Amino acid sequence: MGRRKQRGSRQQREQKALLAQSHLTSILLNPAEHPRDVVESAAVHLSKVSQRHRLTLPPRVRSRVCRKCWASHSFTSQFRVRIKAGQRLHTCLRCGYIRRYGAGPKAHRAARMVQRGD
Ligand SMILES: [Zn+2]
Numbered sequence: 001m002g003r004r005k006q007r008g009s010r011q012q013r014e015q016k017a018l019l020a021q022s023h024l025t026s027i028l029l030n031p032a033e034h035p036r037d038v039v040e041s042a043a044v045h046l047s048k049v050s051q052r053h054r055l056t057l058p059p060r061v062r063s064r065v066c067r068k069c070w071a072s073h074s075f076t077s078q079f080r081v082r083i084k085a086g087q088r089l090h091t092c093l094r095c096g097y098i099r100r101y102g103a104g105p106k107a108h109r110a111a112r113m114v115q116r117g118d
Contacts, residue, residue: 017053021046028064031074043072063090068097 027034027042034042047070050057057065064073071094073079080091086105091098 014053014055017049017055020049021055021058024049025058025061028061028072028074031072036075039074040072043074044070046070063099063101066092066095066097067099068092069095071095 024042024046027039028046031039043065046057046061046065049055065071066073066079069092071078071092073090073092078093080089080093082089082091086102086107088101089098090101
């Protein structure tokens with residue numbers, strides 16, 4: 001019938017996943033210290049580990065991978081950055097997926113007003 005009860009708790013499993021995540025994160029953050037194919041497979045592994053264990057991506061690597069095809073974006077040859085209408089656009093050169101950062105042309109005005117208001 002169902003699965004047998006496995007050894008170890010959910011916490012242990014999560015701990016191992018987090019450990020793997022931080023290892024892969026360090027590869028993606030220091031791409032110069034690893035062969036390029038290692039960096040690229042680290043991006044894919046990171047996605048698999050994170051999805052399987054329902055973990056969020058560490059903030060520091062969020063912009064280092066393509067959310068669509070999971071290509072590594074640790075090298076500038078792998079994505080294009082443009083500023084458009086006050087937003088930073090990252091275009092994945094592998095699948096063409098565009099990721100937007102920032103809230104748009106007038107976001108900085110609102111931020112300034114809030115600062116003054118305080
Ligand atoms: Zn992509």
